[in-house]
Amino acid sequence: MSWKMTTETEALILSVDAYRENDGLVSALLPDRKIRFLARGIQKNSSKNRMVCQPYSKVSISINERPGKLPMLLYGQVISYAYRIMSDLEMQCVAAGMTECISHMETDPTVYHSLDHMWQAFQKEADNRYGYACLAMAKLLIKNGIAPYTDGCVRCQRTDHLDAFSVREGGFLCQADNRNPVNRRPKADLIKIHSLFHCRGKEEKLLELFHFTLSDWLEWAYWFEYYTQIHLNSVELLKKIQ
Numbered sequence: 360m361s362w363k364m365t366t367e368t369e370a371l372i373l374s375v376d377a378y379r380e381n382d383g384l385v386s387a388l389l390p391d392r393k394i395r396f397l398a399r400g401i402q403k404n405s406s407k408n409r410m411v412c413q414p415y416s417k418v419s420i421s422i423n424e425r426p427g428k429l430p431m432l433l434y435g436q437v438i439s440y441a442y443r444i445m446s447d448l449e450m451q452c453v454a455a456g457m458t459e460c461i462s463h464m465e466t467d468p469t470v471y472h473s474l475d476h477m478w479q480a481f482q483k484e485a486d487n488r489y490g491y492a493c494l495a496m497a498k499l500l501i502k503n504g505i506a507p508y509t510d511g512c513v514r515c516q517r518t519d520h521l522d523a524f525s526v527r528e529g530g531f532l533c534q535a536d537n538r539n540p541v542n543r544r545p546k547a548d549l550i551k552i553h554s555l556f557h558c559r560g561k562e563e564k565l566l567e568l569f570h571f572t573l574s575d576w577l578e579w580a581y582w583f584e585y586y587t588q589i590h591l592n593s594v595e596l597l598k599k600i601q
């Protein structure tokens with residue numbers, strides 16, 4: 360690698376913090392990784408790059424990456440901006456929650472594309488927008504090896520007589536192994552959960568077949584908190600306003 364390198368890429372802007380007098384530190388999700396870069400002068404109204412650094416924007420950017428230094432934004436263009444997220448407290452909390460989760464975890468192109476689709480669905484206030492949110496969470500859990508076990512009973516691996524789902528146990532349980540009646544779920548629920556984690560390449564079909572609600576997403580946010588021991592501030596806020 361030469362001493363300096365320019366990267367041209369698409370990116371999803373996750374967050375921006377004020378830095379020094381006029382600059383910003385921007386966290387962004389790229390298709391293949393996360394990045395934190397310096398955006399000079401974006402606190403000034405006259406800045407051309409100001410719009411490029413707004414959270415919930417999908418942008419195309421050019422970044423200068425130098426060994427041992429903060430990458431720096433050269434220029435960029437807004438592809439789309441999901442500004443409606445900011446007009447609804449519920450969507451805002453879920454979107455902020457996904458940003459929190461992603462900022463702590465490993466990502467890959469499936470996480471990138473599902474977050475992109477989720478922002479678009481929120482912007483359109485799509486009927487099944489929380490389905491897109493559940494998909495984004497599912498892809499993140501799969502990538503980080505903390506998805507639930509749904510191919511059979513967690514304890515005995517049998518694939519029939521499944522009738523429960525347990526966060527603590529890590530997935531499905533059969534009748535014989537489920538000791539807590541609270542964990543029991545209708546078969547349709549178990550099929551929906553299994554499908555959410557096994558729909559690679561058929562995401563659109565999943566969203567046609569099943570409707571997801573805010574409660575579905577909250578269940579996976581709770582799962583995330585349980586398996587990562589990371590507390591999600593936006594989820595706490597969401598519980599208060601519900």
Ligand SMILES: [Zn+2]
Binds near residue numbers: 514516536
């Ligand atoms: Zn069992």
